[in-house]
Amino acid sequence: MGRRLLKSTSLKELSAILKLSQSTVSRVINGEGDKFRIARETQKRVLHGADVHGYSANTVARSLRQKRSYTVGVIVPEISEGYSTAVLSGIEDELLKDGYFYFVVSHRHRPDLLKGYPRMMLARAVEGIIAVDTAIEDELPVPVVSVSGHRHREGMVNIELDHDQAAHLALSHLKTLGHHRIAFIKGQAFSSDTNRRWRAIVETAKALEIAIHPQLVAQLQGMDPGPGPGMEVTRQLLQTNQPFTALLAFNDVTAMGAILALREAGLSVPKDISVVGFDDVLAASTYNPPLTTVRQPLRNMGQTAAATLLGLIRDETSHPHPAAITVYPNLVVRKSTAQAPAHAPHATTAAAV
Amino acid sequence: MGRRLLKSTSLKELSAILKLSQSTVSRVINGEGDKFRIARETQKRVLHGADVHGYSANTVARSLRQKRSYTVGVIVPEISEGYSTAVLSGIEDELLKDGYFYFVVSHRHRPDLLKGYPRMMLARAVEGIIAVDTAIEDELPVPVVSVSGHRHREGMVNIELDHDQAAHLALSHLKTLGHHRIAFIKGQAFSSDTNRRWRAIVETAKALEIAIHPQLVAQLQGMDPGPGPGMEVTRQLLQTNQPFTALLAFNDVTAMGAILALREAGLSVPKDISVVGFDDVLAASTYNPPLTTVRQPLRNMGQTAAATLLGLIRDETSHPHPAAITVYPNLVVRKSTAQAPAHAPHATTAAAV
DNA sequence: CTGAAAGCGCTTACAG
């Protein structure tokens, strides 16, 4: 008999049973009994009655009246992917312990969804939004916290990695190992980290006196969140015949794709070419070879984002908030990097390894 | 100035502007203009006005009135893990195109959360629940669809893999390659697939005349969703000194852990030992070696679960529903399996590869 | 074809 919602006792019914007004019952249920100096005896009766009749307030009605939903929206590029899900899991930790729930939506870089989802979430009365690696264009009437967003805007705080330090970690590691000719794979244009990170690399390279050869700089194309684009672009890098002994990838998944392409060309990682990833997703440590990577504290970034958002939601007085909260990377050295070979290797004909 | 919700145009305001009643505007907005034979001209005006003033119905008010929330709850063991996220992404596909949103919670096998989350979601007025690889104990007042749940219960439908076919795919592949001594890694006791899958393996092995050696059967321990437990248990398998040439892992992540342990023991995959995984998570194809695995159509399972749940929610008359919907696996042959060696190899001292 | 009005289940000024 298709009933939709649990037909539970209503406030009206419960107060009728208890012969009290809805106001009184409501106040007790919400823990405001003492505040309104409701007789202890009455409070006991109410609590007991609620228990016996299985009463709990209808959150939809409450939301409508209070104009609060205890719900936030989270928008991510893609749900089945290491980066977003690590952040999500941090968000969940923080939100649920404060009684908040969240909706997740993934836009997959489709412009219509990017535009529409924030509105849809707003129509769902979310009290705030967390945008993970996605730029929110519209000005929103609720606080938004973005993780790696890089769009500074009034009332929006950004959780971001210290990209300068990240670049320094990666490049000085490579320099120490004797690498001079380093190839770079930049992120797709739509990824909000792409520009910021590349700028940090350029500056750090200058500071460390590492030359960046334009022919050794490539950029990821297409929306595929898998290793495909990294593989593709590495093949192209190889075809230019510009020698290099190390490769710095935009992220771990790309690094994995690069390794695949390198191996396909008969090159060994790390013996011939060292590869450095970025993120430290779960799969990085079990990859073969295990990836040397710049670790982003993704889960922690999620927790920070959620805690910050909750703070903004609660903060009625809207002090000026920090525009950004910086988190720090660290270098995880594993097996995909090694001492530079004496001579830069050349791709041979494809050979299985 | 802590305002919580978008102070957007209300129905009242919009109808005042258009000089129409709320009823008329509401009907047009909800696509019932023709049904109520509202003049086409009027409909145009309404739609245009809504567009101009950015009106969209407050879903909280609508929910309260209709007693529907257009929201479902999804409960998963772990959010940052390949299996759940693949299913989630299928769920999202299906739900959002029908205007439903979903809450996600992950219980991490904590009994208090397993018990509490369904209730919390109910208080949030979810119209149904999808349980991914988790057994729901309580009888719920809303439809429940479970993905790999294996708890048949009144009014609950289970999306499940054809485990017999899965076992057949894996074992006959191995048999064809000449493997006779096969090691098995069963899932953790808490995973709902564990028993069902193992039973299928035992029966299929009998049918194919493949002997199962008790000493070559191990089981995953602990909650760690990563490759650790697989590695651990493979080391133990190796220590028994029982020869084997192939290993069938409970899932891909475990297979990756097993390969790590095998390599650590100086064994080559697939030359010495063939390894078969299960699931075909994203990382399986880029692993080294790329994993031969029994593919579960995870995303499709998520879509099916969502579509089924939506059907149950809509179906006022509650016909008897099928208790289970079966989906089919297929074998993805990659590089972690090969012809069995003439003699079962022995682990040597650890050697880096 | 369109509208006036009730009511979903709460919370919260306002009053006493």
Place this chain on the structure above:
DNA sequence: CTGAAAGCGCTTACAG
């Protein structure tokens, strides 16, 4: 200390 009543923003019988 407690209650009567308004109102959150919709949808939907009911009426014409």
